[in-house]
Amino acid sequence: MSEILLGITGGIAAYKSAMLVSKLVQHGCGVSVVMTQSATELIAPKTFEALSRRTVRTSVFHTDRIYAHIELARQADLFCIAPATANILAKAANGIADDLVSTLILSFDGPVLFAPAMNTAMWNKAAVQRNVRQLREDGALFIGPENGHLSCGETGAGRMAEPEKIVEEILRHIHP
Numbered sequence: 644m645s646e647i648l649l650g651i652t653g654g655i656a657a658y659k660s661a662m663l664v665s666k667l668v669q670h671g672c673g674v675s676v677v678m679t680q681s682a683t684e685l686i687a688p689k690t691f692e693a694l695s696r697r698t699v700r701t702s703v704f705h706t707d708r709i710y711a712h713i714e715l716a717r718q719a720d721l722f723c724i725a726p727a728t729a730n731i732l733a734k735a736a737n738g739i740a741d742d743l744v745s746t747l748i749l750s751f752d753g754p755v756l757f758a759p760a761m762n763t764a765m766w767n768k769a770a771v772q773r774n775v776r777q778l779r780e781d782g783a784l785f786i787g788p789e790n791g792h793l794s795c796g797e798t799g800a801g802r803m804a805e806p807e808k809i810v811e812e813i814l815r816h817i818h819p
């Protein structure tokens with residue numbers, strides 16, 4: 644059984660990650676979900692616990708597993724961050740590890756797939772594009788973002804790739 648680590652950060656597209664977990668489980672993957680504090684403001688960890696049938700972890704310190712920030716990385720075949728905020732891209736591009744999701748990005752040595760989602764102005768910002776370039780150079784994988792309707796009411800680049808496409812991309816990498 645393939646093991647997917649799914650990091651959910653604080654973008655409104657986090658609601659679509661529920662479908663992503665459900666589809667991965669239906670494909671026979673084991674899915675462990677980790678969330679940032681911002682993500683828990685937008686969608687409840689319980690939703691992901693119900694869909695993955697596993698504990699969802701949100702903190703390096705307040706967790707049932709004292710070495711969660713290392714052990715979750717050891718058991719994963721691929722680490723997908725969906726949605727990936729501008730903030731997590733900046734942290735990952737600079738090796739910052741100040742919460743569970745960003746710490747796991749450093750402790751994981753397999754493929755990391757980012758599915759960015761944000762407002763068009765944020766996505767086009769030089770700093771964000773610089774961070775994406777740096778991450779690509781460092782070997783990170785990306786899917787999207789796509790053009791389309793954004794929850795802020797605008798239309799443009801920044802929409803998270805659809806869960807079906809993210810699942811296809813994940814499966815392509817773990818079963819080449």
Ligand SMILES: Cc1cc2nc3c(=O)[nH]c(=O)nc-3n(C[C@H](O)[C@H](O)[C@H](O)COP(=O)(O)O)c2cc1C
Pocket residue numbers: 651652653654655656679680681682726727728729730731760761762765
């Ligand atoms: C309703 C709402 C929606 C948000 N959507 C996004 C988003 O799609 N992309 C993004 O980069 N930030 C978004 N933010 C801002 C992030 O939540 C904020 O930058 C936060 O610090 C990100 O923290 P994290 O990367 O640790 O999850 C949103 C904030 C709110 C209140």
